[in-house]
Amino acid sequence: MLDIENLIEQLTLEEKISLLAGKDFWHTVPIPRLNIPSVRVSDGPNGVRGIKFFNGVPSNCFTCGTGMASTWNKDLLKQAGQLMGQEAKARGVHCILGPTCNMARSPLGGRTFESYSEDPVLSGFAAAKIIEGIQDEKVLACLKHFVCNDQEDFRKGVDTFLTERALREVYLKPFQIAIRDSNPKTLMTAYNKIDGEHVSQSKRFLQDILREEWGYEGTTMSDWFGTYSIKAALDAGLNLEMPGPTRFREVLQTAHKVYSNEIHMDVIDENVRKILKFVNEGLKIGIGENIVEKENDDPAAEALLRQVGDESIVLLKNENNLLPLNKSEKQSIAIMGPNAKATQDSGGGSASMAVRYKITPYDGIMKKIKEGGDNIVTEYTIGALLDKNLPDVGTSLTNKDGETGVTATFYKDAPEVTDRRVIERFNLSTSKLFLADFKSPNLDINELLYYADFEGSFVPEETGTYIFGCSCLGTAQVFIDNKLIVDNKTKQVRGDAFFLGMGTREELAEVQLTKGQKYEIRVEFGTSPTALVAKEFKEPGGVFFGFRYKSTPEEELSKAVEIAKKTDKVILVVGLSKEWESEGFDRPNIDIPGYTNKLIEEVCKVNKNVIIINQSGAPVAMPWASKVQSILQAWYGGNELGNTMADVIFGDHNPSGKLSLTFPNRVEDNPSFLNFGSTNGKVWYGEDVYIGYRFYEKTKKDVLWPFGFGLSYTQFEFSNLKVVAKEDVVDVTVDVKNTGDKEGGEVIQLYISPVDSAIPRPVKELKNFDKVLLKPNESKSVTITTSIKELTSYWDGYKNKWASDKGEYKVLIGNSSDNILLEDKFETTKSFNWLGL
Structure with missing residues (x-):
């Protein structure tokens, strides 16, 4: 362990300053001269990604935060935290950037799925138990985002105004409970301002409340690029600026402020003291610096993920005891809906990761049906589309080695160059490729200009017209059998692709393909310096490409209705996806997009035995709720989402989840409706302490499904x-x-x-x-x-x-x-x- 006080005496001013910001995106700065090692952190709202966005080691993905809170099971949440700690150690991670315990102030919040609840006590207890479990494994938890980071609209600059009572009773309360009960070793500040001052440089929040009033002794860090000053942030006690290299704590400028008595030397030392304490806590794990990341394929981990998912599912309605279904009964079942064969494992943004395995609802249901023998006849159709853009087709392609996926070959030279110099070659599982942290020994560390070909073969299952397309940050062209189909290179239009809308719009083309014929798909990509638009982003960039069979919503709807007419029961898997719920933007409404509502309405007209499974991290409107017999809220379910749905549908698990959020009838009924989002850079929490059920009960306003509600198959x-x-x-x-x-x-x-x-x-x-x-x-x-x-x-x-x-x-x-x-x-x-x- 480090002798902190002795090290503070030995460190030079320049070395001390260097410790106060990250080395890179995921590590603190080491000081080899004094044997001070680097500490590694990783995103972790619903699983530990590790340190790579691109081609990372696949992780186990947990049910999203609002789903985990819906278990209302403190012991189980602690076990989930312990598994998160084990995941972290498998990736050489000392500190997990989570849990998130901001309030679900509005169902429109883009990151609501990451948090736990509209209630501060449920949120606080959930966070505390997750932290307790993580830190039982000697891994450090980082509680975030302190405080009032409850929307994505103008999140880095929005100025939040609220009463002191609302601040204390609602928004600070979950942090207070978590610190009281579990003492997280680190805490991340929020992007936003409160009363005109960024929280990350506020003495009121970081000193008066956090340190003095609550007695917190842990380390504070900024959210990524959430530092806004040199002196004010250091004086307030923002110990660590992340990520690195620093934008504000440059040695020359910061040392000048110390030498000129703008920043007191004691301030530097106290911030360094907290960083060294952070390093000391990290050393307790015993992780070496040359760790090789690995997957956690322990069956016990899979069983726990399944248990969390099982207990998170909420049975909202079950007229005539339609559920559970009997897998040994002779019957016909139609499985349909845009999420039936999709894997909505998590919301978007920093919660996203390469998931080790995924069970679709369709696969989970079919596996359960097979356990009952040959009694159930099934038929599938999608019924309605959900994708905002074309879907990921990584699992529809075959790579150069004959396996499922995409072959990626990186080059120094553009496609038109003869004898292109190869940098690296990978086989990938996805066609949504963001190269934020792509590194190669064959590239200079700051080299941004290079190229890549992404290739795979495709064999259509039916003849017809297919829509191909791509969006990019950089340039991209899609070829089929060497014929240019989509051009997002010579002409580009700014769009909302990539995190925070850094790229182009999706360019599309239609192609006629024949069932059973093999087609070679190639996407030629150039990094961001080749772009015609979005040139201000100094990122390598990336490309999202995909395709799907062309059909109209009316055609899909008609097909679904015909199937529903002739089957005994219909399972409709609907809801949202990470394209609609994500860090970076808020939802415009709580409607399920596309033709889903119309699909449900029409199917209900021809079949009385309809079971709805909704996947979302926050409430959605259900205008059809009175017309169906059974409704399940299944959240974003992680790896095991398909198995957990099947467990509940067929009664192998008796649902025990309770809603962590009120589902209103309309978004207009929500107490924050008139005051959500940024108006000229400001937001007023006008509902005061009356958030969620507190408002609905006070105003005697009816809701669709109340907070804490959930049915069972027993009494x-x-x-x-x-x-x-x-x-x-x-x-x-x-x-x-x-x-x-x-x-x-x-x-x-x-x-x-x-x-x-x-x-x-x-x-x-x-x-x-x-x-x-x-x-x-x-x-x-x-x-x-x-x-x-x-x-x-x-x-x-x-x-x-x-x-x-x-x-x-x-x-x-x-x-x-x-x-x-x-x-x-x-x-x-x-x-x-x-x-x-």
Whole structure:
């Protein structure tokens, strides 16, 4: 371990300054002279990618954040965190950049899927348990994004305005809970401003609240390119600027500010002290500097991913007990929908990764059907399209070695050059290629100009017209059997391709192909210096190319309706994808795009036994909800998404998920509707503390599906509520009995409502919860212990402290926010104020 104080004496000023920013995208700066090693970090909202966007080692992908919170299972979330820690060690990663516990303020938020909930307590407990699990493996967790990073619109500069009460009770509360319960070793600041000041250089947030009030001793780092000053950020205690090399903490300029007494030497030393503490924590893992990244193919990991996915799925509706289906019953089932044969494993942006394996809903369902013998006859059709752009065709092509995928050959020279010099050759699994971190020993470290051919053969399954296309950051042309089909090189139009819209629009062409004939597909690509548009980005660039059979929405719809007419049951897998929910942009509405709603409406007219499985990280509108018998919310399900859906559909897992978010009837009903997004660079959180269910209950507004709601294939009974108030805590005990004939899990949700209050407060607020698994006829007594100050307190804006008023408080126990089953009271005998954790 490093002797921090001794090192601070030995380090030169220049070396100290160099430690205060990253070395590159994923590493801190080492000081070999003093044996200070580099620490490696990795994105990790729903899996540990490692240090490569391009051609990285495939990872295990977890259910998205809102799905994980929908398990309401603290023990399971801790196990998931432990697996994340193991994934990190397999990739030589010391620190996972996650979890994300920003609030799901609006269903429109592009990164809502990464976070956990609209409720700060559920979000805080979920984050705390994930962190606890990660750090049990000696891996460092980085809690993010501190604070109010709740939208993507103008996210690096938006100025957020809100009351101190809303800030404390809602937006800071999950961070407070996570730091109190799990002590994350690192914390990442947000991009946005609050009250005119960037959080990443705010003494109020990084010193007064985080350090002084909460006593936090960990290391703070910026979000990537989220540092905006030299002096202000260092004075505030932003310890680490990421990524490197630095944009602000250049040695010459920073040293000049120290020598001229603009920045005190103690400020430099204190920030360095926190960096060295970060390095020391990383050393505990025992990861060497020359780690070889590897896949984690442990069957136990797959089983845990499946369990998390199983428990995340929420049964929203099940009229006439249509579910579960009997795989041994003679019947016909139609499987359709744009997500049936897709793998919506995660949302987009920094959550994206190369996933080790993916199970489509179709494959999961078919595997389950085969387990029951030959009793079920199935038929498939897509029914409606979802892709904003042409789909990834990596799994539809065969590479040069005869395997599934694409062969990528990189060259020094343009395609027209004879005897091109080869740089590297890879076989890839995707046709969506972003070269942000492509490196080769045959390229100079800063060399941006090079070329690549991406090749694969394709054999169509039916004769007809196919649409080919590509978008790029750079230049690209698509060839079929050496014939130019798509030109995104000699003419280009700026579009929204790539992260934050850096590239061109997708150029398209139609081609007639014959079933069974082999076609050679080649995409010739030049990096960003060859581009005609978007030349300001100093990135290597990339290309997204794809194709699909041409059909009209009406044709697909008609085909689906005809199949639905002649089958006993229809499983429709619908929802969104990472093209519609992603870091970098917010959603314009909560509608499912395209013809999906029309598909459901028309299928329901000809078949009464329709099962909807929706995949999204945030609420979607369901105008057809009253017309179908069964609805499942399945989120973005990671590797095991298809297996988990099949487990629930056929009853091998009894659904126990509860919604982590309210599903409104309309986006206009959401409390943030009038105040979401940036207006002239500002956003006002006008709903105050009335976020999510707190607003809907206060205004008595109907919703589609309430917060905390979820059905089961069995029934539960709550009884014998006992509330015992002690000096500092309240013990709430309740008996839960499974009165049905299937094993199942139930969530006990504890809400509090003051009988009288000095200020307006929500009708009730979630304060704690537990989950119990019961066999048929089994009963268990569950005790939930919570501190009195957490149960009773609100933020007193006059005293600028938490306030607990003496008096009576209702204890409300239910299995969703709108289904309170038992009620009791406790009384406090003194009022008090407090600060801290």
